[in-house]
Amino acid sequence: MESVVFQPCYGIWVMMIILAAAAAAPVVHSRPDPPPQIAPTSPVLNHGDDASNSKALLSPGVQVGSENHHPMDSNRKLVVALIVASTALGTIIFFMLFFWIYLRKKIRNAHKSQTDSLQGSEGLAFGSFGAKYNSLKGSYCRRRSVSIMDYKSLETATGNFKDSHILGEGGFGCVYKAQFEDNQFSAVKRLDGGTQDAIREFETEVELLSQIQHPNIISLLGYCIHGDTRLLVYELMQSGSLESQLHGPCGGSALTWHRRMKIALDIARGLEFLHEHCNPPVIHRDLKSSNILLDSNFNAKLSDFGLAIVDGAQNKNNIKLSGTLGYVAPEYLLDGKLTDKSDVYAFGVVLLELLLRRKPVEKLAPAQCQSIVTWAMPQLTDRSKLPTIVDPVIRDTMDLKHLYQVAAVAVLCVQPEPSYRPLITDVLHSLVPLVPIDLGGTLRVAATQHAPPPSGL
Template sequence: MGCNCVSDIDECKRSNPCNQTCHNTIGGYNCSCRKGYELIYEENGKGYRTVPTGCHHIPGNQLIKTSIIALCISLSLLILLLGGSWIYWGLKRRKNLKLKEKFFQQNGGLLLKKQVSNHESSVATKIFTAEELKKATNNYDKSTVLGQGGYGTVYKGVLSDNTIVAIKKSKIGDQSQIEQFINEVIVLTQINHRNVVKLFGCCLETEVPLLVYEFITNGTLYDHIHDKGRSSLLSWEKRLKITIEIAEALSYLHSATSLPIIHRDVKTANILLNDNYTAKVADFGASRLVPLNQTQLTTLVQGTWGYLDPEYFQTSNLTDKSDVYSFGVVMAELLTGKKVLSFDRPEIDRNLATSFVSAIKEDCLLQILEVHVVNEGNIEQLKEVANLAKRCLELRGEDRPTMKEVATELERLKKQPLENIDVYAKKTELLNATRHSFDIDTGTGGSTSTIAEHDSMKDQLPKLVDDGR
């Protein structure tokens, strides 16, 4: 019986086909190249066939050419990759610049430039980048929110130099808020006063504009008056100090800046306090610069109900006396601890300004004053301050004092010893009575006895004052 088996032939011994290291295999053999290349030869029906297995022997000069080609291809790919990346980032940067320019114009940057060029600025305003403020607020994390309202949101931020700031972010897509934002920047560049919140700078290259203020640590005056835990800590001395500081700030705005400024939204929520209870007037979004040689502006009525000047509301004529009225409401709020509007109170008492004036006229002031601010030594001082507030709340602006007069009067009351307030009041009453008597008698020709009485009363005035000292 025949056998079809084919015995294996050791090609390595037979012909030394590799000229290198040869390894015999059943039906073939393989060669080991110097650098790890291998060739496999397999037997077929007619002889042997060479089959590359992924490497083969390459002569030295051909290997160098192949390496150069591979290097050139690699460098070309690298250059292409780097070039593509450079073009991509260039286009992206250009797009971002265009977007920032769009936001700058959209957020009133051109208007800001125009306004700044039209007014002399006494305060340097820094332009912050979007990245700086994003980092300062931890990407506007909710935990950094200080407050929210119709204007937008205020965040607490920490700048790279560890300065703590308050960042005011306007509402998205509200053009009226953008105009108020630019207006606030313009107004604040005119102001440099210790009782007005300081503007550090702004950012216009974001979707909504941002204002960067000094951070005031102790919240709003509104919170201190109406929070039961805080109101008891707000003594009359602190309240009077705060009242004077607000008055001085408003007096400065009305008469000491290059152009008079009407705040237009004076209220306790817009008065900030630091740890020493120093008052800082804030939020100038609704404020207006008054052109020289003008005493009033005709504007759309804007303000907060309860604080809003009724004359301004009826006529749309804005004057500095509108701020005086609002300040009078703030004084009433500090004296009584009551909210300016409350539907929880009887209808006749819902408006604080109205009920406050009525209480003074009916000699019921002590019944509406905050209990813990009243003591035996300051009753007359409280009455004097309340009467000053009443004058600020006159319905006609021309009957109200100026803020400069209010600030001067408050400062006098603060310096006046409490026990002498009553003596001063008597002195004023005596002067008024004397003037009244003198005017009547001289109007009818005058009489010697009346004039003598007038001179006698004048002589007594120094003695009255001396006795009160």
């Protein structure tokens, strides 16, 4: 657009420069002034012709004077005319440029107002809340286009939210399997009720997942607001959650030793991205086996970012205590101190679940509970007892040296003192050598040792 507007201006300015140069240059006549005519002297003058002689002598001078003064007046008038014309032309061009800039600014503001109005009409006004997350940066941290979806289409895709479509249940609602007209499947989380906590978690989820992309973090496809109901649409993870695989009807039978190590490695990679590659770092704050989802190839992805916070976005010592009992780090539970080491503690609990297939908290009596950490810690460091407490599904299927190494990592992660826990990057480096090459690690093993489970699982 700019080139179209300014090309005529270049021609006008060139014309003005030529006219100004012409006005400043001296005027040169094509015909030179005639030399003064001097009457020939004669020793004898006719006194009767004095008058005519005088007239003849003066007439050339009068002609010369009249021919010189008339062109000079014309030149002055031409110069004045050129100056006036140039000034007028420059003024016109200035106002044309000013008017063009004004129009562009007006169009830009109108477009911005229209966009803001469109976003506001959907009922999702993040305000200053969203500004906390706009500075997230990283190799995968970039703003993505998240679709605003129609409620009727989601209602149809989930069979009017039938119970038979439920994939799981959360604190504020259920997750449904949805099938759209193009035969695409997704997972739809429905949050009922307009409580402040539900709204806050919904906003956090949309803001964070619209900026985060990573192979081990769930992808948000869209969202919808319908009255007090809010819906989030995710990619469908065909194998469900890690919790359902370990503690559900399958009883962990689909999870071989190498698959479990692959899942642990995927979780560590997702956490490392949040802690080390997002700027500022993100603390998940609700890492647990039910929030770790598995696709058809048992690749793990972190989900449910409703309780996540950006490190530095607020005073973490004064935030509301949230999380799930059994996964919450002791310093956060007792003193409200939250750091990335809180996520490392929760990772250690998940790692113990993978090893032992025990729930994070188990009831011993109606009023008595025991955590997996309290029960396992004395036995994890005893090499004679450790193999006997491992999940029977994977018992005797791994190299004992690898089992001891994983147990040592778990012990470090669940240390009561946060400073004793490793960084998630160190955990990641410890797990990579335990995972086969074709599953994303560096371990060379025979294919039969990590063969896929029978079809249909």
